[in-house]
Amino acid sequence: xxxxxxxxxxxxxxxxxxxxxxxxxxxxxxxxxxxxxxxxxxxxxxxxxxxxxxxxxxxxxxxxxxxxxxxxxxxxxxxxxxxxxxxxxxxxxxxxxxxxxxxxxxxxxxxxxxxxxxxxxxxxxxxxxxxxxxxxxxxxxxxxxxxxxxxxxxxxxxxxxxxxxxxxxxxxxxxxxxxxxxxxxxxxxxxxxxxxxxxxxxxxxxxxxxxxxxxxxxxxxxxxxxxxxxxxxxxxxxxxxxxxxxxxxxx
Ligand SMILES: [Zn+2]
Numbered sequence: 001x002x003x004x005x006x007x008x009x010x011x012x013x014x015x016x017x018x019x020x021x022x023x024x025x026x027x028x029x030x031x032x033x034x035x036x037x038x039x040x041x042x043x044x045x046x047x048x049x050x051x052x053x054x055x056x057x058x059x060x061x062x063x064x065x066x067x068x069x070x071x072x073x074x075x076x077x078x079x080x081x082x083x084x085x086x087x088x089x090x091x092x093x094x095x096x097x098x099x100x101x102x103x104x105x106x107x108x109x110x111x112x113x114x115x116x117x118x119x120x121x122x123x124x125x126x127x128x129x130x131x132x133x134x135x136x137x138x139x140x141x142x143x144x145x146x147x148x149x150x151x152x153x154x155x156x157x158x159x160x161x162x163x164x165x166x167x168x169x170x171x172x173x174x175x176x177x178x179x180x181x182x183x184x185x186x187x188x189x190x191x192x193x194x195x196x197x198x199x200x201x202x203x204x205x206x207x208x209x210x211x212x213x214x215x216x217x218x219x220x221x222x223x224x225x226x227x228x229x230x231x232x233x234x235x236x237x238x239x240x241x242x243x244x245x246x247x248x249x250x251x
Contacts, residue, residue, distance in 0.1 A: 001242055007230045008189075008215045008239075009246050012094060015187035015213065020086055021203050022100045022107070022236075025192020025218060029080040029237045032073050032104055036196070047166045056165070060158055064148035067161060068141060074104045074122045075138040082191070082236035083110035085244035090114065092247045096185065099178045101193060101200050103163045116178045118170060118200050120163035125150070129157020137161065170199065182206050187213040191236045195223035 024034035035041040050066035087110045089095040097114035105123040125137040150159040195201045216228040
């Protein structure tokens with residue numbers, strides 16, 4: 001174990017309410033590319049044309065064509081070693097919860113329980129007309145005879161995934177739950193996120209400003225470099241299993 005991992009381990013051992021704050025980087029090893037990376041989805045699609053409520057209303061077919069691509073990515077993806085390591089750390093009592101910016105539901109599928117999906121989830125859809133919700137939407141959107149856009153069979157309204165589109169505000173319950181997790185936290189592991197997406201990116205600063213410790217796990221440079229107590233320049237799927245293993249020995 002290298003020295004930055006050892007320092008991280010010491011901080012985790014000294015903490016009483018550690019949380020994780022995760023972004024796209026943790027799911028890359030699951031086959032979901034970072035949409036914001038060079039050559040990524042947002043270079044091929046204009047988010048204003050495929051990921052806003054205005055686009056959904058004016059061009060529902062176009063938005064749903066894009067959503068089907070997104071569903072095929074998230075449906076095929078499996079949790080990787082980073083997701084399962086975080087789930088193990090939660091079960092071992094080391095990790096209090098996760099605030100994720102990801103919409104792929106991979107933390108839940110890995111067995112993590114206390115997860116705030118800050119930008120919503122692709123694992124549930126909702127009718128914009130009657131509010132009916134649909135779990136396991138992939139079973140419907142990939143069923144035979146499905147045509148885009150998804151129209152509600154009850155009211156004829158448009159159905160959309162429960163994700164936060166560009167320009168939409170963060171759902172109140174996600175804000176409340178993440179706020180509570182952050183207030184209780186005395187340590188945050190910032191994993192696979194560059195820190196460029198507001199307002200989620202302020203969460204590590206909140207914790208730091210109250211005296212909490214910050215561990216950054218990212219092979220790339222992040223905007224948190226100046227405030228990190230420990231930086232581990234490794235992919236999450238390399239670093240986290242090592243940390244989780246250390247705790248399974250200790251406890
Ligand atoms: Zn409806």
